[in-house]
Amino acid sequence: EKLCDYGAEALENAELLAILIGSGTPNDSAVGLAGRILDKAGNDLRALVGFDLKRLCRFRGMGIAKSCAILAAVELAKRINSEGG
Helix, strand or coil, X not given: CHHHHHCHHHXXXXXXXXXXXXXXXCCECHHHHHHHHHHHCCCCHHXXXXXXXXXXXXXXXXXXXXXXXXXXXXXXXXXXXXXCC
């Protein structure tokens, strides 16, 4: 809803990552889960490039599908960057 109302640029990094994750756990929201991942990345989005499937799946609430969504987004960002975009 926030993205629709204000645009993607208005969202925090954890909120953007939470959109990719989709859902959290019974004890943690998707934003909370995204925040834990970002904490492990030193709050540096570029550090997500170094995360692999196994590392992402170690977070409670992150299965293969959610982890693959993040890895796909990271790969897209890398490709955009390499194309000079």
